[in-house]
Amino acid sequence: MKPPEKFSIPLPKDFSFEECLWFLNRDYDDCLHMIRNNEVWKAFQIGAEQVAVRIGADRKNLNIELISGNNSSAVQAWLNNTITEWFDLERDLSPFYRLLSADKKLSYMTGAFKGLRLLGINDLFEAICWSIIGQQINLTFAYKLKRRLVEAYGTSLSAEGEKLHIFPGCTVLAAVPVEELRAMQFSQTKAAYLVGIAGAFARKEMSKEILMALPSFEDRQKALTAFKGIGVWTANYALMKSLRVPDSIPYGDVGLLQALVAHNIMKDRADLEKMHRLFRKFRGWESYLVFYLWRSLSAA
DNA sequence: AACCAGGCTGCGC
DNA sequence: GCGCAGCATGGT
Numbered sequence: 001m002k003p004p005e006k007f008s009i010p011l012p013k014d015f016s017f018e019e020c021l022w023f024l025n026r027d028y029d030d031c032l033h034m035i036r037n038n039e040v041w042k043a044f045q046i047g048a049e050q051v052a053v054r055i056g057a058d059r060k061n062l063n064i065e066l067i068s069g070n071n072s073s074a075v076q077a078w079l080n081n082t083i084t085e086w087f088d089l090e091r092d093l094s095p096f097y098r099l100l101s102a103d104k105k106l107s108y109m110t111g112a113f114k115g116l117r118l119l120g121i122n123d124l125f126e127a128i129c130w131s132i133i134g135q136q137i138n139l140t141f142a143y144k145l146k147r148r149l150v151e152a153y154g155t156s157l158s159a160e161g162e163k164l165h166i167f168p169g170c171t172v173l174a175a176v177p178v179e180e181l182r183a184m185q186f187s188q189t190k191a192a193y194l195v196g197i198a199g200a201f202a203r204k205e206m207s208k209e210i211l212m213a214l215p216s217f218e219d220r221q222k223a224l225t226a227f228k229g230i231g232v233w234t235a236n237y238a239l240m241k242s243l244r245v246p247d248s249i250p251y252g253d254v255g256l257l258q259a260l261v262a263h264n265i266m267k268d269r270a271d272l273e274k275m276h277r278l279f280r281k282f283r284g285w286e287s288y289l290v291f292y293l294w295r296s297l298s299a300a
Numbered sequence: 301a302a303c304c305a306g307g308c309t310g311c312g313c
Numbered sequence: 314g315c316g317c318a319g320c321a322t323g324g325t
Contacts, residue, residue: 131307134307135306136322137322138305138306140325142306144323185323186321186322187322189309189320193308229308229309231309233307253307255306256306294306302325304324309320311316312315
C-alpha cells in the first residue's frame with residue numbers, strides 16, 4: 001500500500017521559510033530548483049529513480065508533495081532525510097544567535113536574517129563541481145556555466161508543466177571531452193579539473209563516505225586539495241555545504257572579505273588579522289557566520 | 301575600457 | 314613555507 005503523496009516535516013525554532021526561500025531565489029538563475037507560489041520545486045535522483053517535489057511551509061511544518069515519480073515509504077524516508085539536511089533543520093541556532101548578539105556590528109543579523117538556515121548541497125560531487133565552476137568568476141557567469149553543464153549532461157523530468165533539472169552524474173561528466181566544455185566557455189583548466197574529479201568519483205576514489213570516514217577536518221581538507229583544481233577555498237566550501245562542517249572557512253573568498261570590509265570589521269581586504277579575531281569569537285559557528293555574511297551582501 | 305569576479309597552479313626564493 | 318605572476322573568460 002502506498003503512503004499518501006504528501007507528508008510533513010516539523011520545523012525547529014528559529015526557522016524562517018521566507019528567509020530560506022529568499023536565499024534560494026536570490027538574484028541568480030539557479031537551474032537546480034525553482035520557486036513558485038512560495039514553494040520550492042526540485043527534482044532528485046534516488047539511486048536509479050527520479051522524483052520531484054514541491055515544498056511549502058506553514059507555521060509548524062515543511063509540507064512536501066510528490067509531483068513526479070513513484071511514491072513509496074522508502075522514497076519518503078529518503079526525501080525526509082534529504083530535505084532535513086538541505087534546510088539544516090536539526091541545528092539549534094540559539095548558540096549562534098547568542099554570539100551574534102554579543103557583537104555590536106553583527107547583532108542586527110539576529111533580527112534581519114532570523115531563521116535563515118545554511119542551505120546545503122547534499123551531493124558532494126555536485127558541491128565540488130559547483131565550487132570549481134565558481135572559482136574566480138562572477139556568480140552571474142558561474143550560474144550560466146552551471147546551467148549549460150546541467151542542460152547538456154544532466155537529466156530532467158517534467159512535473160505539472162515545469163521542467164526540473166538534475167545535476168549530471170560523475171560517470172557522465174567523466175566521459176565528457178574537455179573541448180565540449182571549452183565550447184561552453186569553461187576555461188581549459190576548469191574543464192580539465194571537472195572531468196578529472198568526475199573520474200575520481202566515477203572510480204570511487206572519492207565519495208562523501210570516504211571523506212566522512214576520515215578522522216579530522218585537516219584530513220578531509222587534504223584529501224580534497226590533493227586533486228588538481230581543489231584548493232583550500234574549494235575544499236572548505238564543499239565541506240561547509242555538503243558535509244556541513246560547522247567551522248569551515250572558505251579562506252580568500254572575495255565575498256567574505258567584501259562583507260567584512262562593508263561591516264567595518266576589516267579596514268581593507270588585506271586586514272586579515274581582524275578577520276581571524278572575529279572568527280575566533282565564533283568558534284564552532286564559522287560556517288554559519290560566513291553564510292550570514294554572504295547573506296548581508298545582497299539587499300533585502 | 302579597465303577592473304573585477306564566492307581561486308588555482310607552479311615557480312622562485 | 315611564503316609570495317607572486319600568469320592564467321582564462323565573461324560582467325559591470
